[in-house]
Amino acid sequence: xxxxxxxxxxxxxxxxxxxxxxxxxxxxxxxxxxxxxxxxxxxxxxxxxxxxxxxxxxxxxxxxxxxxxxxxxxxxxxxxxxxxxxxxxxxxxxxxxxxxxxxxxxxxxxxxxxxxxxxxxxxxxxxxxxxxxxxxxxxxxxxxxxxxxxxxxxxxxxxxxxxxxxxxxxxxxxxxxxxxxxxxxxxxxxxxxxxxxxxxxxxxxxxxxxxxxxxxxxxxxxxx
Numbered sequence: 037x038x039x040x041x042x043x044x045x046x047x048x049x050x051x052x053x054x055x056x057x058x059x060x061x062x063x064x065x066x067x068x069x070x071x072x073x074x075x076x077x078x079x080x081x082x083x084x085x086x087x088x089x090x091x092x093x094x095x096x097x098x099x100x101x102x103x104x105x106x107x108x109x110x111x112x113x114x115x116x117x118x119x120x121x122x123x124x125x126x127x128x129x130x131x132x133x134x135x136x137x138x139x140x141x142x143x144x145x146x147x148x149x150x151x152x153x154x155x156x157x158x159x160x161x162x163x164x165x166x167x168x169x170x171x172x173x174x175x176x177x178x179x180x181x182x183x184x185x186x187x188x189x190x191x192x193x194x195x196x197x198x199x200x201x202x203x204x205x206x207x208x209x210x211x212x213x214x215x216x217x218x219x220x221x222x223x224x225x226x227x228x229x230x231x232x233x234x235x236x237x238x239x240x241x242x243x244x245x246x247x248x249x250x251x252x253x254x255x256x257x258x259x260x
Contacts, residue, residue: 037084037085037086037132037134037135037136038084038085038086038135038136038137038138038156039084039085039086039087039088039129039130039135039136039137039138040080040083040084040086040087040088040137040138040139040152041087041088041089041090041111041125041129041137041138041139041140042073042076042077042080042087042088042089042090042108042139042140042141042142043090043092043113043121043122043139043140043141043142044073044089044090044091044092044100044141044142045069045091045092045093045142046091046092046093046096046099046100047066047067047069047070047073048066049062049063049065049066050062052065052066052069053065053066053068053069053222055222055223056068056221056222056223056224056226056227059223059224059227060224060227060256064256067252067255067256068221068227068249068252068253068256069142071145071246071248071249071251071252072142072143072144072145072221072246072249073103073142074248074249075145075245075246075247075248075249076140076142076145076147077089077103077106077108078106078248079149079245079246080149080152081106081107081108082107083149083152083153084138084156086109086129087106087107087108087109088108088109088110088111088125088128088129089103089108089109089110089111090111090112090113090121090125090139091110091111091112091113092112092113092121093112093113094112094113094114096112097110097112111125111128113125117192118187118192118193119187119188119190119192120187122139122177122187123182123184123186123187125137125139126139126179126182126183126184127182127184130179130180130181130182133181135180135181136156136159136160136178136179136180137178137179137180138152138155138156138159138165138176138177138178139176139177139178140152140167140175140176141175141220143175143220143221143222144169144175144218144219144220144221145221145230145245145246145249146218146219146230146233146234146244146245146246147167147175147176147218147245148218148245149245151167151176151215151216151218152176154215155167155176155178155215156178158178158213158215159178159179159180159213160180161211161213162180162211162212162213163179163180163181163183163210163211163212164177164178164179164180164183164186164205164210164211164212164213165177165178165179165212165213165214165215166178166198166201166202166212166213166214166215167214167215167216167217167218168198168214168215168217168218169198169217169218169219169220170217170218170219170220171195171219171220171222172194172195172196172197172198172199173193173195173197173198173220174197174198174201175218175219175220176215177201183208183210185204185208186201186204186205186208186210187204188204189204190204230249230253231253234246234249234250234253
């Protein structure tokens with residue numbers, strides 16, 4: 037089975053997009069966080085054979101219940117650091133030899149859908165697929181068998197996440213495939229990249245994948 041997962045947090049003030057909130061305020065940060073997830077759920081509503089929304093904190097099931105309309109199963113992330121939670125996701129979704137799982141966060145609302153499709157295709161041949169992020173981490177990771185050790189001894193939220201992960205992949209003898217680099221939206225500079233990207237796609241005649249985000253940006257007067 038092909039399982040597509042999205043990790044997300046309940047969009048509440050002080051708990052999401054804290055770096056961005058320093059520049060645009062907590063209200064705007066919450067609105068954008070919610071918009072990112074809405075756009076991703078809509079864009080990937082038919083991806084894979086199973087879709088899983090890995091939400092946090094565990095008491096937020098009522099808020100995320102609306103995403104069932106997009107065909108997502110709800111799965112509460114366990115306690116622990118990001119590595120612990122990702123390891124648990126893959127152990128939850130990878131059981132049989134034919135299973136493959138791809139996981140993204142909710143910080144990249146413009147991620148091309150074809151990248152996720154390519155990730156699943158690569159997992160027919162490779163043990164692991166990574167989508168490098170511009171900040172030194174990764175926006176996507178996929179596996180064809182659970183490998184909890186892959187997430188050990190990583191300095192999460194730092195610029196060396198990707199490099200450390202590749203070292204772990206080498207240590208474990210896993211084969212690796214790569215997607216093109218993409219960008220997350222964590223701070224004001226990233227947000228300017230996003231607004232410019234949306235405007236460029238619109239001006240060039242492309243249909244951009246984040247209409248909810250674009251509307252929020254316009255209301256917050258951040259799209260100029």
